[in-house]
Amino acid sequence: MTAKENLDKLGYKLPHVSTPGGSYVSVNIRGNVAYIAIQFPILNEEFKYQGRLGNELSTDDGYKAMELCALNVLAQVDKKIGFEKIVGLNHIDAYFQSGENWDDSPKVVNGASDLFVKILGEKGEHSRAIFGVDRLSRNFSVGLTATFTIKRE
Numbered sequence: 593m594t595a596k597e598n599l600d601k602l603g604y605k606l607p608h609v610s611t612p613g614g615s616y617v618s619v620n621i622r623g624n625v626a627y628i629a630i631q632f633p634i635l636n637e638e639f640k641y642q643g644r645l646g647n648e649l650s651t652d653d654g655y656k657a658m659e660l661c662a663l664n665v666l667a668q669v670d671k672k673i674g675f676e677k678i679v680g681l682n683h684i685d686a687y688f689q690s691g692e693n694w695d696d697s698p699k700v701v702n703g704a705s706d707l708f709v710k711i712l713g714e715k716g717e718h719s720r721a722i723f724g725v726d727r728l729s730r731n732f733s734v735g736l737t738a739t740f741t742i743k744r745e
Contacts, residue, residue, distance in 0.1 A: 595666070595675040598711045606667040607660070608636045613729065619672040621742070625682070626673055628738040631664035632729070633657040642731045646694025649733050654696070658686065658703030661736035665704075666711060669740065679741040681708055681718040687735040689728050697722045704736055 599606065612618050612629060620627045633641040641657035643649050649657070669675065686701040701722050708716035718738075728735050 593713075595678070595711050596670075598713075599666075602710060604663060604707075604711070606670055607634065607664055609667050609671045610634050610637065610664065619668050621673070624679070624742055624744050626669070626740045626742050628665050628668050628740070630687070630735045630737050631661045631668065632732040632735050633660040634664060635660060639730060639732070641733045643733055644689050644691045644694075645696070645700065645733050646691035651694075651696040651699050654688065654700035654733055655703035657732075657734045658700050658736065659707050661734055662704035662707040665736060665738045666708075673740070673742055677742045678712065678715055679743055680715045681712060682739040682741055684708075684718055684720045684739075685737045686720060686722045687725050687728060688722070689725055689731075689733060697724065700734065 616629055618629045640660060641649060641653055645654045669678065684704060686704060688697055688700060701720060705720060708718060
């Protein structure tokens with residue numbers, strides 16, 4: 593099945609592509625590697641999942657927030673690259689802000705990792721790094737960057 597067929601079969605809809613909040617591009621292609629700028633849990637221009645994991649938001653909320661970030665990554669890929677050009681997802685960097693005693697970041701980041709494999713199959717397998725930060729833009733609980741290998745024409 594293709595990525596679009598998997599999205600439909602699983603009931604996911606890609607969000608509208610958000611525009612960068614600064615002086616950068618959301619997708620930067622160098623050679624056969626596509627770098628996707630940080631994506632936040634934004635659904636069609638509406639900010640979601642703001643606050644700190646373990647304080648205002650649960651681990652389950654964080655999983656859903658990271659899943660939404662991954663959908664935004666896929667929306668950027670769909671619009672600016674095309675799923676048919678994807679060779680594979682290389683690596684993701686996941687960022688989160690949390691309360692002092694919260695420590696479930698791997699479970700939260702699985703929201704993105706699980707989604708990429710469900711939608712892209714083997715092409716969605718990847719390595720990852722997880723970073724706890726003091727603050728994310730607009731008080732988002734999580735953020736996600738990704739790199740893909742793509743076919744060049």
